[in-house]
Amino acid sequence: MTEHLILITLTFLLAGLVKGVIGLGLPTVAMGLLAAAMPPAQAAAMLLVPSAVTNLWQLLAGPRFLPLLRQLWGMMLGIALGTIACSGLIAGPAVHLATAGLGLALLAYAAIGLAKPGLSVPVQARGWAGPLVGLATGAVTGATGVFVIPAVPYLSALGLARDDLVQALGLSFTVSTFALGLGLAWHGALPGLALGASLLALLPALLGMLLGGWLRARVRPELFRKIFFVGLAILGAEILWRAVG
Structure with a gap:
């Protein structure tokens, strides 16, 4: 594990930065x-603490936790x-x-993010x-460790207000993280x-989120979002190629 310390630190710094700019992606x-x-x-084991802490932060920062839980409890039970x-x-x-499966999940998420279907x-x-x-999100999470498909497109399609959507994503990601653990x-x-x-990865993840919040005020989030999804597609393709090659 120690031989990967630099990779882990840089990975969670970047992942936290992405989450700080666009609100998801860690x-x-x-x-x-x-x-x-x-x-x-x-x-997957490595991401549990940073994911749990940052998503709880995102979940509890909003004012409508209980109403959203009442609205989405069936989905959360299915995820678990x-x-x-x-x-x-x-x-x-x-x-x-x-x-x-991880490569396919990343490619699917990138394709949906770039297409932005209405x-x-x-x-x-x-x-x-x-x-x-x-249940579908839980199946993908249990197979790959990625818990955005199809939860993120579904929640985005509910017509929630922006702050409610951010909090609903935090709820979904928090349930996914603890269930995966x-x-x-x-x-x-x-x-x-x-x-x-x-636990050690938590510090660079939080630092990345702070940097992402600073960067969000200085770049166009939509441009950053496109760069993120293009990069995710390339990463997913490389992982899939390596798995089947």
Whole structure:
């Protein structure tokens, strides 16, 4: 673990910066970069503490936690169940399959982010759509450690106010993080050394978020967002190529 200290520090500094500018992306960037040097399960264990702290911060900073929880509880339950049920995939012996899944998840997320489809979920469909999206998000999380697909497009399609959307994303990411931690622990893929490294990664992640907040006031977020998704697509393609090559 110590031989990756520089990589871990730079990865979480960059991941925190991305989150500070556009409000998301820390676990996605961290998983994509760390998977270049270690198995996906080890990378997922590494991101638990920084992801939990930064997403709790994002969740509790908003004023509508309880109303959003009442609105989205079915989706959150689906995320928790799906993640724990599928966590054996990322923690299992088929490392190349988990790595290929990670590459596909990053590519899918980048494609949706660049296309920005104008999706909208009818009110009458949300009662059943939310839990299904939650289960699908949990399955992707348990298989790859990436918990943005399809949760982020779905939440964006609900027509929430900007602050409510940011808080809803924080809620979804927080549930995903804790469920992933439980799943990894259940399958014996959460050694104390990984948790220690995850705790150390918290400092560069927070520093990156502070830098990202400073940068957000000085760059056009939309331009930064496009650069982020293009870079994510390249990273996803490289990971997928490495997994199947």
